[in-house]
Amino acid sequence: MxxxxxxxxxxxxxxxxxxxxxxxxxxxxxNVNPLGPPSVLKEQWGDWFDAVADYPDPQARELTRRIACMDSVTDDQVLLGNGGAELIQLIGGLLREKRVLLIQPTFSEYEQACRAHGCEVDHYILEEGTWSLNVEHMIAKLPNVDAVFLCHPNNPTGITYEESTLIPLVEACEQHDCLLIIDEAFYDFQDDAWTAASMLYTHPHLIILRSLTKMYAIAGLRLGYVLAAPEIISTLKNQQPHWSVNAIAQLAGKACLQADxxxxxxxxxxxxxxxxxxxxxxxxxxxxxxxxxxxxxxxxxxxxxxxxxxxxxxxxxxxxxxxxxxxxxxxxxxxxxxxxxxxxxxxxxxxxxxxxxx
Ligand SMILES: Cc1ncc(COP(=O)(O)O)c(C=O)c1O
CATH class of the missing domain: 3.90.1150.10 (Aspartate Aminotransferase, domain 1)
Structure with a gap:
């Protein structure tokens, strides 16, 4: 084995x-929340039983709207998925046969999804121990790639970078027509964390991935979302199976987002x-x-x-x-x-x- x-x-x-x-x-x-899910999930679980019999809202409209409001984007910039894992696969499809750069060490699913879609994968390996990011070196690689994955905060090291390091990278990706996928699955474990979400309007090459399974300990239920330009969201959506986000996940997602x-x-x-x-x-x-x-x-x-x-x-x-x-x-x-x-x-x-x- x-x-x-x-x-x-x-x-x-x-x-x-x-x-x-x-x-x-x-x-x-x-690496999910050690406190488990918010108590509201257990309290309301019984009330949600009736949702089992019907098909879920295929557009997950209410939850989508709530996320759009929370992240100050429009509804058509949000795509919900059956966990971040499903969305990574969809992004792999978007990058089919393209040249992708992975900032390593990082979550292994990016490579798996990219290889499954015939991408050419290159690795930018950070110095072991500090894992510091030399953005100038990174930017020098952009002319030869179509997309870059950055996990921030990074799994498995938990390392984060300053806003002053990341903003030039977002801008350089835009200038080089290179998609930048920033996976923010763990960003909500920090106080006042910087997120690239505010750059979405002006940087259409940016894709942000979030997961609700970590902070809200709903890994068994599955829920995540992507924030990106409407054209990217619509391409990803076309590849997504119908009813991908089940009805209980939609209800639980709304409850979780109020569990401040x-x-x-x-x-x-x-x-x-x-x-x-x-x-x-x-x-x-x-x-x-x-x-x-x-x-x-x-x-x-x-x-x-x-x-x-x-x-x-x-x-x-x-x-x-x-x-x-x-x-x-x-x-x-x-x-x-x-x-x-x-x-x-x-x-x-x-x-x-x-x-x-x-
Ligand atoms: C960095 C990162 N992104 C995305 C995911 C996917 O999370 P989920 O599919 O549970 O939302 C994980 C899961 O471990 C992760 O570590």
Whole structure:
């Protein structure tokens, strides 16, 4: 069995490494909100049952309008999808047989979707450890590509870039007729995060991807959206299966977008926990990424391949995300989500214990 290509579903990791799965495991490989979904979902769940029998609104009009208002764009600049994953596939279709540049290490679905649609894929690999973005170098590559994917904040490192770094990139892509896809699936885990959404009107080569499955912990329900120029939205829509966003996801999406307190509580918790956890982990001699969101990558500098540490943690019931399918990391790091305080304390304890064995 090959290594699982995504986090979540710990059973696959134990099967891959042929390890017995402990009765109780803590899944640090999935990077959704550690507080779970907003309570309004549970409260209203029963009321939504009637929606099961009918076809959903194929245009998801109400939710689309709400998102358009929230992001100050027009309705025809929004396309909802069955999770960001579906929209990435649709974007792959839009880029069929084009030349695509991926800023690595990053979410592996971009490459998968682009290759499935016959794109020529090139990688721009950032320096390991800092993952800083030299925009001038990037811009120099634009004459040779039709599209660039940037994950911001980046999965798996959690790194973000300054507005002063990103604005010149958006502008240069526009000048070079190059589509720039910025995946903002995790942008709402930061306070006052910069988003490229305000540049959409003046930069029709910009495509922004968002997911509701992370902040609102509705990964099982599936919901995401794209913001882009109306022409791009209409091309993507033509490729999308009818009724792609189910009726419960539409109702839940509207409820989630009103759960402001849940978002604030989540940000406070994640920021506090991440700061404490990363300080302690670094003090134990590990290298960590300078993450601004709800996950980070870590490496024991004494090991090149982190497989022995991965196995050790799995035996203790702690499930990290391997990085074998992240170009530019290739197993030299492990990704962990920031969870509730008790779980984070167990992770730290296990990492301290590992250092004592080596
Ligand atoms: C960066 C990034 N974008 C998009 C997605 C897709 O999310 P979903 O399909 O759950 O909305 C993920 C999922 O892990 C992700 O990490």
């Amino acid at each position: 090959s290594s699982p290509s995504h986090g979540s579903n710990p059973r696959y990791v134990y099967e891959w490494l042929q390890l017995p799965m402990p009765e109780h495991v803590i899944d640090f490989s999935v 307190r849940h978002v604030t509580r989540t940000r406070d918790l994640v920021q506090r926990e991440r700061a404490v956890l990363l300080d302690h982990i670094e003090a134990e001699g590990y290298l960590v990424s300078n993450s601004k969101v709800n996950f980070f990558v870590l490496r024991d500098p004494a090991l090149d391949d982190q497989l022995p540490l991965l196995r050790y943690l799995l035996e203790k019931g702690i499930v990290p995300r391997h990085t074998l399918n992240y170009t530019g990391l290739n197993g030299r790091w492990l990704r962990f989500s920031v969870r509730l305080p008790a779980d984070n304390a167990l992770l730290l304890e296990a990492l301290i214990a590992w250092k004592k064995t080596t």
